[in-house]
Amino acid sequence: MLKTKSGSFYFVILGHHDNPAFEVEFLPAGKAEPKDDYHHLNQFIAHAALDLVDENLWLSNNIYLKIVDKFNEWFVSAFVTVSHLRFIMLYDIRQEDGIKNFFTDVYDLYIKFAVNPFYEPNSPLQSSAFDRKVRFLGKKHLLS
């Protein structure tokens, strides 16, 4: 089987109640949607990684926590914002730099959206503009 260079990614922003505020999946261009519906597994893994994020938070000075967890073929990296919002990334091929840059850029983007007085913190981010921009960042940092 031909091994594609870039893997798949699942990115989620978590609110303060462990609720997903924003979810997006990045699949490499050639790869079609996986046939089996394993999307819920992404959610399970990302959610389970939160315990290790909490643990790693005390061990690191950085807000980018690198790899915090691993499940089967999935690596989990995390990024914890100042307001203790957690960005979680699941991926199957290591790509530390891209993920770090992605996190940083999404954080910038998120701050711009969060200052919107009509956005209630922790509520799901339903802005299509935000979604579009995150997808753009994903293409730029992760899939390139």
Next chain:
Amino acid sequence: MAQCVQSVQELIPDSFVPCVAALCSDEAERLTRLNHLSFAELLKPFSRLTSEVHMRDPNNQLHIIKNLKIAVSNIITQPPQHGAIRKLLNDVVSGCQPAEGLVANVITAGDYDLNISATTPWFESYRETFLQSMPASDHEFLNHYLACMLVASSGEAEPMEQFSKLSQEQHRIQHNNDYSYPKWFIPNTLKYYVLLHDMSAGDEQRAESIYEEMKQKYGTQGCYLLKINSRTSNRASDEQIPDPWSQYLQKNSVQNQESYEDGPCTITSNKNYDSNLLSLDGLDNEVKVDGLPNNFRTHPLQLDQPIESSNNVDGPDHVKSASSLHETKKANSGIIHGACLTLTDHDRIRQFIQEFTFRGLLPHIEKTIRQLNDQLISRKGLSRSLFSATKKWFSGSKVPEKSINELKNTSGLLYPPEAPELQIRKMADLCFLVQHYDLAYSCYHTAKKDFLNDQAMLYAAGALEMAAVSAFLQPGAPRPYPAHYMDTAIQTYRDVCKNMVLAERCVLLSAEILKSQSKYSEAAALLIRLTSEDSDLRSALLLEQAAHCFINMKSPMVRKYAFHMILAGHRFSKAGQKKHALRCYCQAMQVYKGKGWSLAEDHINFTIGRQSYTLRQLDNAVSAFRHILINESKQSAAQQGAFLREYLYVYKNVSQLSPDGPFPQLPLPYINSSATRVFFGHDRRPADGEKQAATHVSLDQEYDSESSQQWRELEEQVVAVVNKGVIPSSFHPTQYCLNSYSDNSRFPLAVVEEPITVEVAFRNPLKVPLLLTDLSLLWKFQPKDINGKDNEEVRELVTGEPEMIGTEVISEFLINNEESKVARLKLFPHHIGELHILGVVYNLGTIQGSLTMDGIGALPGCHTGKYSLSMSVRGRQDLEIQGPRLNNTKEEKTSITYGPDRRLDPIITEEMPLLEVFFIHFPTELLCGEIRKAYVEFANVSKCPLTGLKVVSKRPEFFTFGGNTAVLTPLSPSASENCSAYKTVVTDSTSVCTALTSSASSVDFGIGIGSQPEVIPVPLPDTVLLPGASVQLPMWLRGPDEEGVHEINFLFYYESVKKQPKIRHRILRHTAVICTSRSLNVKATVCRSNSLEDEEGKGDNMLVFVDVENTNTSEAGVKEFHIVQVSSSSKHWKLQKSVNLSENKDAKLASREKGKFCFKVIRCNEREGATQSSEKYTFADIIFGNEQIISSASPCADFFYRSLSSELKKPQTQLSMHTEKHSVEDAVSLIQKCNKVDLNIVILWKAYVVEDSKQLILEGQHHVILHTIGKEAFSYPQKQEQPEMEPLKFFRPENTTATSRPSLEQLSNLIKTSLHYPETFNHPFHQKSLCLVPVTLLLSNCSKADVDVIVDLRHKTTSPEALEIHGSFTWLGQTQYKLQLKGQEILSLQLKACFVHTGVYNLGTPRVFAKLSDQVTVFETSQQNSMPALIIINNV
């Protein structure tokens, strides 16, 4: 890991106990069988020693053994089969479920509060069974037999013979190469001879004697006489004896009991065993020849390892029989064990074990340890040095333990059974079994080194494992627990030896040890690492334990716990452990619930639903599936379709369980309860031929707060009129359509036999279409008898009695994916009472076939045909409407309370009349001012007579039913096809210019003073409309004066002849939409005529100028307008004649043309005016054609009065303010009055319109109301420019009430002056230098009061320019007059003007001052002559 009953210090010694084999004769077996027990089973409850035991170690140190337990088991010659163990474990786990009502611990971690059961007994059972069913292995000796009990009965013919036979048998099994199993610890196994004696049957003397014989043969320490069965079975019932076997046997080995029952299936299974076994072993002849009890082979009864019994054979037969055994077991599981044993027998057995251990087993072990020790010591120096020397030669260094991974394919190395390397391991195991952990550790440690040196990985792993365990168990813990030993052992077992069973044992032990040291995260990692694909059950259990580790950490890892619970649940379900799977998912659900992890939640709910369904927990299944469907879903359409079908399927099963039960509540589709609308009444028939029904109220109308307010006002007006000006306090506006905006605080009233329509707003949240079938309303009804009293017994009826309430059923109602749709459901009440609409009932289903289509779901084409229902369930949904939030009192403001909403609880009242109104020939387009005749049909469609019909509208000037004179016009619409709307009289053309007069009173037209002009009674022929009757009435319409689209609301009001307490009246609404286009603009002014006397010699006359402009812009339609008649209507004035005698008698006005008319107006006869009431209007018509339209009759006068009354409404308030008693104001009003006229001009016209090459003649009329002399009045309302915003003032305005003086203009009209003189005067100046001209000055008092007048003739030139233009002259004679004029008096003054030159002079120099004579305050002002009075003086 979860909490366990046993501590680890108890668990490990109990897992490794000295094993003792039992070999029984048939007779002995029969004796124990009386108790439904085998010999091994019989001993089982007593196999733990109650007292401490002492023994001496090789160094002669005293060693204390506590709680020693031995395991006695029958000999089995086949190693346990893997699959059978698996099945046993499966049964053990599934048989052990959490107790009902077990109080769960509440763990709070962060935001989470979780209910978790701290114990997992199924895991403990699994572990116990697993450890017990470990097959004996060559690399360790822990579960090898140390001793063998040979059991014979005292009842045998030759007991001693039997013993020797048994002894031979044992020897054969151990030393014959045919048997590789079971394993024996050392070659010379301890043999212990037991004589069983049945107290109830056997001869005790004989037993004693045989025992004596045995003692002599085998020594006192090597034999025992065990007396049992001292109780006769018939006594069994009256004495209750504890059953110590139940806890050991019932759990997992019950199935073996049944093989002794004489059921047919057991027989067959036994036969199977036999035949199979024989063929396998090839020992059939042996078995038959020697006649020995071959219980060691064929006996299916194994206590310790019950699985082996069913394990002797592989294959489908065996599995089948085992399962059938399992079935029969369930049928009779009430077996009492030990029925023939008394408590003394129990003590005897206990004593026997004690004796055996003390006298037999322990000395044997002690001796063996000593021997092994001696061997080792003697061999140590030699072998160790030799081995290590060779090793060193080859490798040069010691092999480190860590590098085991690199060593492959070395696990195959096997030592022969008696290899010296194994001797140390044997000794270590023996020490371990007798709890001498110090010695065991050092031996294991040594052995480990040896094995590693030899690269014997399996042996090394075993030694590492046991070294770690004994290090942990060492009293006083001299060294820390070497966890890395365990890790290495696990890794070796798993990766090198591929022996998952051993790896698992290792993990179970290590995890338990780590747990006891609170090293949860290490334990979890260990447990998770062993999960693999080969065993779902093991993986599930280990994952669950790992999850428990996470939650038991110092800072609990809740999310990890949840995740691993999910994984465990998944594995449980794969292993077929449905209940455990369900439990795991439910526990994990607590963490994921309500966080927005929708996919995860859906997965969990789906699994819970499935598992609950298979476990027949249907309610749970339903609620789980319900969750998936009603939450915001991210699933695809296909997925949702699958969920929906599953849900329906489950639901169907639920409802089949209780077919007579109440309908279940369905979750789909959503109902927006507050959007529910209720409509009372029949559906509207929009049009019936030419007839156009009244719009009334219908569900198709959108709610409009403005219009509903208008309707409410209209209804209030009419109710006020009916109740003589007062709105009764009980009045509430009639509501035919109830929605979320209407006032729903009272019970609505519905009339019997009139349908009630409920509109329910459905929404389908799914991506698949939903099909509702047999959709109808669910209701409850409390009937009342005719008197309105409740029935004596209050019967409550529910849906399904069509004689009381008819229910409409919608057979199919499709809601597409993510669609909102309303359904209108009807009820037909046939009886009075109280109705409560509860909800809707329907079959919920989906469309087959469309589910496979992705995304779009049902195609439009599918909608037309019959839907094939794949599956549907019947259920209901309640309509519960929350009332409005209350916000009146303080209490309500501070709390959140809601008022009631009684939309769905109508009271069915008695019959009421029901009116239907149709309009015939009702136009939609009119010219402004156009008069059109239409007909209205009133029909009473009920069974009650109707009366008091009235109509109310905000625009009464729009229509009329005609006054009392209306009878002359044709009554039916057909007769009036081409007839004029007006009442006309043909006149001869000679009497053109003069006006024809008539008079009428406004009272005749229903316009009284004070009554509301908007409320118009409908002139029904008999004021009553009988049931089924209908009447057509003419109705004239007049296009509103403003162009544009007009919505005109009519509200018809009617009552029942019979007074109803609940409904006083009913109403019917109609909204007419009229589009008007511009026609004529009429402008009129009135001014005083300069001529003092008319032909008839009367004093007062005026001129009216009427400008008429054709403003119609439409090119095609209207060709031209003809003014056919101008009429006046006034109480005091009338038109006399037309002044401008133009040739164009028709007064045509083409497009954009303008015409001017001038009329002379005179006062009516005062006598007439005095005799008749003040409300009498005089109409005067000036005709331009040859037909007179009688303006005092309908409809002309009607509209005139209507326009008048609407005009009067406006200034009324102002007038009332002016009539305050104030002398100055009196004067002002008096002066003002003389400017007032009350002249109204009606212009009647015809318009010639070409429409579809057909000429039509339209008629119309315009009204101009003249109030003030000299002021222009218009037929059309003037656009008032918005006054500009006044600048905001920051100071108090000064008092502006000072001057209420009449204006100059008003005063100037007080006295009318005119000069009469010859226009030219010839005078011979050469004869006489002074020219005297007589001039008459006429003074006319316009007011009705006395006026003082001063006339000043003194010449005062106003300006030098005037002098230049007009020559100067002088007045001769009296130059100043003081006069008093009475009301309306005319006075003439003779003056003389004196000229000295020829020329043109302006005589208008006299200044006239006027004041009201009775006034103290004098307003004096000069009378301005507007016109110059020029005279020409010629010289002759």
